[in-house]
Structures are given as structure tokens and as C-alpha cells.
Amino acid sequence: xxxxxxxxxxxxxxxxxxxxxxxxxxxxxxxxxxxxxxxxxxxxxxxxxxxxxxxxxxxxxxxxxxxxxxxxxxxxxxxxxxxxxxxxxxxxxxxxxxxxxxxxxxxxxxxxxxxxxxxxxxxxxxxxxxxxxxxxxxxxxxxxxxxxxxxxxxxxxxxxxxxxxxxxxxxxxxxxxxxxxxxxxxxxxxxxxxxxxxxxxxxxxxxxxxxxxxxxxxxxxxxxxxxxxxxxxxxxxxxxxxxxxxx
Ligand SMILES: Nc1ncnc2c1ncn2[C@@H]1O[C@H](COP(=O)(O)OP(=O)(O)O)[C@@H](O)[C@H]1O
Ligand SMILES: [Mg+2]
Numbered sequence: 001x002x003x004x005x006x007x008x009x010x011x012x013x014x015x016x017x018x019x020x021x022x023x024x025x026x027x028x029x030x031x032x033x034x035x036x037x038x039x040x041x042x043x044x045x046x047x048x049x050x051x052x053x054x055x056x057x058x059x060x061x062x063x064x065x066x067x068x069x070x071x072x073x074x075x076x077x078x079x080x081x082x083x084x085x086x087x088x089x090x091x092x093x094x095x096x097x098x099x100x101x102x103x104x105x106x107x108x109x110x111x112x113x114x115x116x117x118x119x120x121x122x123x124x125x126x127x128x129x130x131x132x133x134x135x136x137x138x139x140x141x142x143x144x145x146x147x148x149x150x151x152x153x154x155x156x157x158x159x160x161x162x163x164x165x166x167x168x169x170x171x172x173x174x175x176x177x178x179x180x181x182x183x184x185x186x187x188x189x190x191x192x193x194x195x196x197x198x199x200x201x202x203x204x205x206x207x208x209x210x211x212x213x214x215x216x217x218x219x220x221x222x223x224x225x226x227x228x229x230x231x232x233x234x235x236x237x238x239x240x241x242x243x244x245x246x247x
Pocket of ligand 2: 040041042147148
């Protein structure tokens, strides 16, 4: 679905990515991890075609893509239902057809129909992020970019949202590139985990995650992450922080 070859990029003359090789297969969920400031968001923007890379080649074989960001980015003046329906409305669907599809998408992320008439300001953080995921699902994308979508949520809520993504992805309808700096989240959600180097050496390596997303127990996920952090050199610098970064 996605093939990035020798991709590199620089901002204002400073290299943030180089020699990146990354593929995502049909119905595959690939988690992308790397230290803060290593260029994960930049890579997602390049994959999505929002940034033209300075070097390399990107081949995209999907029909339709969608994105989910850390902030839900909802339209404040539209209800949850109309936010979810929005991509279909701008694609020219009738209000009635778009709303029917939005109700289906809302059900997939377990949004309560009673909340669909509310405005973003009236929704909890979790409901807002569910709305954003439903909006991503509504147009039946076959590729979804997730950029640290659950980082702002508390632990219990994050787990529920991960389960929603796992269930949605289990249909095989879409492939995904899922950026996270939470290794347990990567171990829970993904088929494969790729590690991005912070100093321009590209993707340092990737590990296939044993088992199937959704079927891994908490004990297995815990053991997997401990193994990565203590015994696998690929993950040695994963928690480094680029202090040149403003935030
Ligand atoms: N639009 C931009 N202009 C200049 N520098 C940028 C821009 N976007 C990102 N950067 C810089 O590129 C580096 C990688 O950023 P980013 O892709 O956001 O990393 P990550 O998502 O891994 O934390 C950081 O040093 C960041 O400050
Ligand atoms: Mg980022």
C-alpha cells in the first residue's frame, strides 16, 4: 500500500530525515516509533502527500486515505454527527446519505447516538477523539495515518481507543501507519513495529510483533516491551529526547 524509498527531508537546511525505507502492506498496521523530534510527524506528512520530500520516492497504492491526529481537530460549529459526515458532504453526498453513513461510523467507535447532536465543546476528550476516528472511517479509507492519536488521553481511555482501532482494523478494510511513542501501544495495535533513528540514519530496523492485534494478552504485551527495552539494541535510544525541539 505504501512504499517509501530513500526518503529524505530537510527544514531550513537542517536534515530531519534521510535514507528512510518503509513499506506498509495491504491490511497491515505498522507502528512507527522513534525519539521525540526524530521526524515521525514529518514522515507521516510525506506519506500522506502533504509534504513533498526533498529526496526519494513514495509510492501510494491506496484509493482513499484518512488521518487522525493527536488533537481531534473538529469543527467547533458543527455537531458530532455533522463533523463525522463532513468528508462526505464536501465530496458532494446528500445531507441524508452523509448522515446515515456518519451514524454507521459513529457506531463503529461506540459513540452513543444521544451524543451525536452535541457540539465538540460539550463532548469529553474521549468522545471528541472517537468523533475524529469516526470521521476518518466514514469515507471507507483503505489507508489511515495515525499521528500519536491517543497521547493526550488518560491510560484507561487510551486502552479503549486502542481496542476500537484494533477492532476496526481487524476487518482488513484498511492498512495503517500508526505513530506512537508508547511501545505498549505499538505492541498492542500493530503487526510490525519500525524504529526511526533520531540522527538521519533512517529506519534502524523493524520487528514483527508475535501474535495478532486484539489477541495478545496484557502479560504478553508487557513481556514483549520489556524484552525490547532490555535485550533488543534496536530500541536502545527510543526514549531519547531532541532538546532542540521547542515543546
Ligand atoms: N515546518 C517545519 N519547519 C521547520 N522545522 C520543522 C518543521 N516541522 C518539523 N520541524 C523540525 O523537524 C524535526 C522533526 O519534527 P517532527 O517530524 O515533528 O518530529 P516527531 O514527530 O518525531 O516528534 C524537529 O526538530 C522539528 O522541530
Ligand atoms: Mg510528532
